[in-house]
Amino acid sequence: MKIEIKRDNKTQLFDITTKVTTLLSALYYIKEHIDSSLTFGSGCRSGVCGACAVIVNGKEVLACSTPVNDKDKIEPLRYHKVQRDLLVDRCSNITKSLKQTNAHLQSYKPTPLDSKDEELNQIQSDCILCSSCYSACPVFAVNGDFAGPYALTRVYRYAIDKRESKKGTLISSVQQNGVWDCTLCGECTLVCPQGIDPKSDILQLRSLSIGEGYSDPTFVSMDFGGGFDSNWQ
Numbered sequence: 599m600k601i602e603i604k605r606d607n608k609t610q611l612f613d614i615t616t617k618v619t620t621l622l623s624a625l626y627y628i629k630e631h632i633d634s635s636l637t638f639g640s641g642c643r644s645g646v647c648g649a650c651a652v653i654v655n656g657k658e659v660l661a662c663s664t665p666v667n668d669k670d671k672i673e674p675l676r677y678h679k680v681q682r683d684l685l686v687d688r689c690s691n692i693t694k695s696l697k698q699t700n701a702h703l704q705s706y707k708p709t710p711l712d713s714k715d716e717e718l719n720q721i722q723s724d725c726i727l728c729s730s731c732y733s734a735c736p737v738f739a740v741n742g743d744f745a746g747p748y749a750l751t752r753v754y755r756y757a758i759d760k761r762e763s764k765k766g767t768l769i770s771s772v773q774q775n776g777v778w779d780c781t782l783c784g785e786c787t788l789v790c791p792q793g794i795d796p797k798s799d800i801l802q803l804r805s806l807s808i809g810e811g812y813s814d815p816t817f818v819s820m821d822f823g824g825g826f827d828s829n830w831q
């Protein structure tokens with residue numbers, strides 16, 4: 599089996615002559631038997647740490663839970679600084695996005711939660727910050743300051759938490775480079791290994807924003823031309 603790996607903007611072909619199951623095991627095989635300098639992220643090897651996210655044939659996946667196939671093309675995640683080969687700096691982007699959006703509980707209000715509330719809070723808490731959704735999001739190609747799907751999904755998680763007493767602060771932090779900048783393409787939802795649906799969470803955040811008195815800035819600034827016609831009935 600032959601696989602291609604993008605390294606320093608060049609593509610290198612590797613021949614794997616033993617039986618490997620996952621893409622991560624193929625990368626380890628190359629490192630141990632062909633080229634020890636090959637660099638990639640890895641941690642839990644069981645789909646829970648997010649460290650091994652890469653792009654295979656154009657789609658973001660976790661290398662440890664993805665089967666490897668002949669002629670696969672492997673690349674590092676998009677919109678991240680490449681440290682070496684397939685290893686990217688996810689931490690800088692994560693810190694920037696989560697800080698920018700205040701994606702945490704603002705002010706705790708003691709409130710009993712029932713099992714349905716806990717279930718609801720759990721969905722976005724399952725995010726492993728693998729950055730697959732960030733890499734798949736086309737908005738970053740034109741706006742590097744966009745908050746991005748995992749940050750917005752996390753804001754939504756806290757905005758609907760009954761223990762949050764300052765929901766307005768959270769909502770105000772996603773008005774610029776946030777909910778209204780998303781194109782609702784759904785690419786983030788398609789690649790999430792945790793089954794999280796950032797597109798739908800962003801739509802919900804838009805509704806909450808409208809409830810707080812905000813509106814879509816593109817719509818507000820739209821020029822319909824002609825002004826108001828007083829004769830119009």
Ligand code: SF4
Nearest residue numbers: 735780781783784786
């Ligand atoms: S739905 Fe929005 S956040 Fe998700 S990938 Fe598309 S533009 Fe990005």
Ligand code: SF4
Nearest residue numbers: 725726728729731790
């Ligand atoms: S929302 Fe999904 S794809 Fe995005 S960082 Fe979290 S786990 Fe990864």
Ligand code: FES
Nearest residue numbers: 641642643648662
């Ligand atoms: S090594 Fe942890 S998710 Fe793949």
